[in-house]
Amino acid sequence: MQTAQSTKSKPQAPASQGYEPHRIIGRLGALDVRLAVSPEEVEAAQKLRYQVFFEDMGAKPSETAQASGLDQDAFDDHCEHLLVIDREAEYNHGIVGTYRLLDSSKMCASLGFYSQNEFDLTPLLSARPGQRFLELGRSCIAESHRSRRTMELAWHGVWSLVVERKIDVMFGCASFNGTDPQSHAECFSLLGETALIDPQQDCPPRHAAAFALQQSTSSGSIDRRAFAKLPPLLKGYLRLGAKVASHAVIDRQFGTTDVLIVLDVAKISQKYIDHYGAQASRFAVPVEQALKR
Template identity: 50%
Template sequence: MREFAMSHAFRLAAPVVRFTSYDSASPVLGRIGPLETRIARSRLEVRAAQALRYRVFYQEMRAKASPLQRVRRLDSDQFDRLCDHLLVIDTSLPGTVTEQIVGTYRLLRQEMLPAGASFYTAQEFDISTLVARHPDKRFLELGRSCVLKDYRSKRTVELLWQGIWSYVLNHRIDVLFGCASFSGTDPRALELPLSFLRENARPPQEWQVTALPARRVPLGEGGSCADARRALAAMPPLLKGYLRLGGHVGDGAVVDMQFGTTDVLIVLPVANISERYVSHYGSDAGRFAA
């Protein structure tokens, strides 16, 4: 189950002409015991994150790799060079830092996109109209979230969110968005949780986003969600986490045959994040600060 994955492979609307510039002194954003989180400091660290993604998405979760991916054993695309890569590092492991990376999240700020290019989620959802409705807002796309199986614990997730919250504050982000995935490609088998999302997580009009017409499947077949408890139990932890933070779910879902998933779009205005979670991580992202 792709619990810790949000999005997949996308094409650019225009050629990529810029690359991430790495800060070799990028600070540690949080620490719990031997685990710490920070932004990748080098191309080697990004490559290690890509190898981790391949291990989780293609070897564990059985996504369909291209011949090139099978040879390189990397999950990579053209967007990697535009993004900042948030890492979780277990400093107690032997070897170099690249051998200690146990989790990663890919962060794409709106201003990092070249002229004429779209967010990668635009392959599945109509992101452009959302952005156009809010020209005064700063958008951050979250994607490629994954954690090694042995590290899928509350403290690892808390560290990832510590890093994201620090990043949001540092870059004055107003809106977070990205895909969350259900395992399976038959929306009928997901009728209960999809119906729950349709009834309980739809956004107000200003934050509405629709799946692309050619790919859209409904959030449930229109029937009422008969068992909210079972519906929530059937949802990936990542999705439930976004809902608890105050996230909305866009209109429609998209089936991704390559990854064997059914994807929904999460939109999370930073202003929606409840005071409970702001207090938990600190209004200055200081709770787990190094």
């Protein structure tokens, strides 16, 4: 994420490194969305993640992360990195948004999925044998570009890959700021009452620092206005038709409380399929433009 745009062509990353050839997936004004094509772009995404998670949101970096100014871990080398790029920006390769994607067909068996650090995914995975999963994580947008346009283009990029690869299930963690369950009690109760996944596919927490969503408030009453208080990303997933696991996990390093989101592609609201296009056509660019640097 050095200069956003250059008149000189940059070398393609060898296919052996796991990067797809350069291809613009979508375009909206000055913004493009595509996969990272080089280690330098991945590092730029890690730099943006550090800025958002540690500098903006107040997570606690390790000494290594603080020294490097990067948010990175062992999963980065095995994931694809979706980038939203501002062609007019002149910093950090122009990268203003990113998603980290882990396709089950490309997963490193020794690492598994990142979400398995907090949730036992066995019930979900075993209930859907032969299906293709896409884990979404490390989603963030630079403060200067936190707008509906940027988020829409990022989602277009994800949807394009889901359609192209015939993904069956998307999943990942969404975070609430803070580690006190009572500070978001209404929201957790709302999720527990209205959005729980099928019990047979529920993924129990793997840490003691967890609590059941339906037990997060003693009143039993739910203010429907609590939906408006949910994190924007989580609201977006719920509108698509996503469900959540029955427990939330407290992540003290990042200063967040995390819920596991599961989105069955076959059950996505038709309203949103129509919005982005069944073949992800809404922000698509012509082939002759899509392959240009």
